[in-house]
Amino acid sequence: xxxxxxxxxxxxxxxxxxxxxxxxxxxxxxxxxxxxxxxxxxxxxxxxxxxxxxxxxxxxxxxxxxxxxxxxxxxxxxxxxxxxxxxxxxxxxxxxxxxxxxxxxxxxxxxxxxxxxxxxxxxxxxxxxxxxxxxxxxxxxxxxxxxxxxxxxxxxxxxxxxxxxxxxxxxxxxxxxxxxxxxxxxxxxxxxxxxxxxxxxx
Numbered sequence: 001x002x003x004x005x006x007x008x009x010x011x012x013x014x015x016x017x018x019x020x021x022x023x024x025x026x027x028x029x030x031x032x033x034x035x036x037x038x039x040x041x042x043x044x045x046x047x048x049x050x051x052x053x054x055x056x057x058x059x060x061x062x063x064x065x066x067x068x069x070x071x072x073x074x075x076x077x078x079x080x081x082x083x084x085x086x087x088x089x090x091x092x093x094x095x096x097x098x099x100x101x102x103x104x105x106x107x108x109x110x111x112x113x114x115x116x117x118x119x120x121x122x123x124x125x126x127x128x129x130x131x132x133x134x135x136x137x138x139x140x141x142x143x144x145x146x147x148x149x150x151x152x153x154x155x156x157x158x159x160x161x162x163x164x165x166x167x168x169x170x171x172x173x174x175x176x177x178x179x180x181x182x183x184x185x186x187x188x189x190x191x192x193x194x195x196x197x198x199x200x201x202x
Contacts, residue, residue: 008149012138013049017042019132034197036103036113041128043099043118044110048143050079050092052150052168054079055122061109063100077169084169156186158194 020155024030024038048058053075061075074085088096099105110120125143133141149170154164 006148007048007152008141008145008147010149010153012136012141012175013045013146013149015136016045016132017140018130019135020045022135023132032114039099039103040110043095044125045132045146046092046095047109048146049087050088051075052147053077053084054147055125059108059110059122059125061118062107063105063109064107066093066096066100068137080169082169083125086167139196156190158190 020038020042024034027034029035044058047053047061048055051058052071054077057075057077061073065074066088067073071088071090072085076081076082079083090100096109099109105111108119111117112120122143127142130142133139151164151168154167155161
């Protein structure tokens with residue numbers, strides 16, 4: 001019996017993003033609120049991926065935590081009781097900027113709309129992912145698979161363990177290696193290709 005992959009694959013990540021669009025397209029009533037929910041949930045999935053943050057930490061991100069000039073984002077890591085600053089690229093910065101401007105978001109990035117403007121809960125995200133997983137036709141996904149997923153994706157692209165460790169805000173690279181120093185055939189192939197043309201020395 002094959003073990004279930006304990007991280008979100010890049011293919012599953014894109015399938016979930018597609019599921020957000022599919023759900024909205026299926027709605028008979030395309031209200032402004034439904035459009036807001038679609039844009040919010042899509043950005044949330046993208047932020048969960050690029051930050052590799054624990055879900056409670058991602059949900060705590062506020063508009064003032066985004067530095068659009070320095071291209072960084074910071075959030076408070078509750079588990080370690082520290083602030084963590086990450087680089088972001090111009091693409092995700094533009095997505096965040098458009099989201100804030102279009103939906104007139106102030107303060108917490110991920111809240112309800114209308115009468116209930118409280119910050120989204122872990123329970124909401126779990127239910128959201130369960131629904132999107134079903135729409136996408138993939139296994140049931142939970143938030144922490146995003147964190148593992150980005151780590152494995154970066155590893156597969158040849159990113160050094162030290163950089164992955166920083167991204168995940170681990171206390172040391174030993175912690176990162178304990179969980180992610182698992183080389184799969186695809187990871188091995190990609191990394192070798194970056195360094196040698198052929199194993200035959202040609």
